[in-house]
Amino acid sequence: MSVQEYLDKHLLSRKIEEAVNAAVRAKTSDPVLFISNHMRKSVPSVITKVKARQILDSRGIPTVEVDLFTNKGMFRASAPSSDPTGMYEAVELRDGDKGIYLGNSVNRALKNVNEKISEALVGMDPTLQSQIDQAMIDLDKTEKKGELGANAILAVSIAACKAGAAEKEVPLYKHIADLSGKTNLTLPVPAFTVISGGKHAGNSLAVQEIMILPIGASRFEEALQMGAETYHHLKAVITEKCGAHGCNVGEDGGFAPNISSVKEGLDLVQEAISRTGYNERIKIAIDVAASDFCVGTKYDLDFKSPNKSGQNFKTVEDMIEMYKVLCSEYPIVSIEDPFDMEDWEHIKHFSSLGICQVVGDDLLVSNSKRIERAINESTCNAFLLKINQIGTVTEAIEAVKLAKDAHWGVVTSHRCGETEDSFIADLSVGLATGQIKAGAPCRGERLAKYNQLLRIEEELGDQAVYAGEDWRQSS
Secondary structure, three states: OOHHHHHHHOOHHHHHHHHHHHHHHHOOOOHHHHHHHHHHHOOOOOEEEEEEEEEEOOOOOEEEEEEEEEOOEEEEEEOOEOOOOOOOOOOOOOOOOOOOHHHOOOHHHHHHHHHHHHHHHOOOOOOOHHHHHHHHHHHHOOOOOOOOOHHHHHHHHHHHHHHHHHHHOOOHHHHHHHHHOOOOOOEOEEEEEEEEOHHHOOOOOOOOEEEEEOOOOOOHHHHHHHHHHHHHHHHHHHHHHHOHHHHOEOOOOOEOOOOOOHHHHHHHHHHHHHHHOOHHHOEEEEEOOHHHHEEOOEEEOOOOOOOOOOOOEEOHHHHHHHHHHHHHHOOEEEEEOOOOOOOHHHHHHHHHOOOOEEEEOOOOOOOHHHHHHHHHHOOOOEEEEOHHHHOOHHHHHHHHHHHHHOOOEEEEEOOOEOOOOOHHHHHHHHOOOEEEEEEOOOOHHHHHHHHHHHHHHHHHHHHOOEOHHHOOOOO
């Protein structure tokens, strides 16, 4: 084949002429670079390969990382992980061989990505997120993604989302907003974990987390400063009252002093807030995770103390009264999972009191069917979005739309097993969830999310909007 025949076959003469004309119109000072980029953009992006590897999450437990290749680059994503909380969430596929990573290795999930998923997606346009996610759902053929593994599917879904943003030459958060049909972008109020308890820490505290929300900040940058300063003042308070050993941290970076009551923890946090001088500009949230210490119809607040367990049982009525008192004595604006995950009746009753935001986490597990039921029955008024519980970016977007249409609050959330992937930061901005829960202002895998939000705010410049006082109703 001659040079001319080759040029004619691929229409190169016309394409090169178009690129040169574009360079002239742009009056570029570097025509070679301009023409190269122009030619590259003229070729539609398609997925060429998907490759998975096993990495470790923040707990030292294996999870799935994916490199998704297009003809324009490589895009990497990893799946967060956690202990399963119920039968309604998507299934992480693990190998189960106790001799390797105590049964937690993910080689079966890797094989599914490298063989089945890669073959199904090669040639697809990365901007068509819903089609990519649907292709994987169809390939899996199970309700909870148990065949391919939600950890395999989610890592690919996130990587494809990043590739789609790159193809459109827009920031990831803007691409997510486009996918959801939203036009506004909102920086969320961070819910910083400052005290850890429950199954996340080795102390005696039954409730899982005490968090602070800097709703009085004017920008996310200021909110992060307020959170970090309060965190360090809290360290000093705990050291004074409990000794240096009380400053050990839980899985998501919150301090884990050996306290046994939530009031003790709240007093420590209040003291730290008062030392910062921020006072009413910072509110408090609690993640009770009550399912972890529900015994029958009662709640064992000493479940972590073997010598005391069973001596401090609370009835549902006792718990409601406790929450009422706490909300009257402290600036608590949100309580997550106040009762057992199957106790729809009492969660609904507590929510109807209008005392604070009531967040469904274990209750809903980001499952659209359970969210729909909770909306129809007015069970709670906010939900915790954990993308690995649902398994794809598209399904996460749909779940948020459901909640927003019902005028619920939405909290974008990390998992206890995190990676340095900052995807949920962009997700929270693109979907304007108004709230993000990503752990303490401490530990790299948590700060990866908060630092990405700093970059997004800087990039948006004068267009940046921080949810602030509108933390529940961002839309």
